[in-house]
Amino acid sequence: MNDEQFERPSYYSIIPATVRYDKRLKAYERLMFSEITALSNKYGYCTASNGYFASLYEVDKTTISRWINHLKNLGYLTTQLIKNVVL
Structure with missing residues (x-):
C-alpha cells in the first residue's frame, strides 16, 4: 500500500x-x-481495519491486534468486530 x-x-x-x-x-x-480518535471524528467511531493500521505503521497485523487489545484491556477503547459477508 x-x-x-x-x-x-x-x-x-x-x-x-x-x-x-x-x-x-x-x-x-x-x-x-x-x-483512532482522529479517525473517529468523522463518524463518532473508527472504521479502519487492522490491515490499514499495519500498512500505515509498517508492522504485522498481529502487532496491531496486540496494541488495540492492550488499549481495550486498560479501558481506553471498546471494539466491535464487523465481518463483511459476501453472498
Missing part, C-alpha cells in the same frame, strides 16, 4: 493526560490511540 492509499484525515487528535502518562502503554500504543 502506498502513501496515496492512506486516509489522511484533516482532523486533529488530542491525547488525554491519562493516556499520555500511562506507563503501561508503549509509545506506539499512544500513537495508535491518537490515530
Whole structure:
C-alpha cells in the first residue's frame, strides 16, 4: 500500500493526560490511540481495519491486534468486530 492509499484525515487528535502518562502503554500504543480518535471524528467511531493500521505503521497485523487489545484491556477503547459477508 502506498502513501496515496492512506486516509489522511484533516482532523486533529488530542491525547488525554491519562493516556499520555500511562506507563503501561508503549509509545506506539499512544500513537495508535491518537490515530483512532482522529479517525473517529468523522463518524463518532473508527472504521479502519487492522490491515490499514499495519500498512500505515509498517508492522504485522498481529502487532496491531496486540496494541488495540492492550488499549481495550486498560479501558481506553471498546471494539466491535464487523465481518463483511459476501453472498
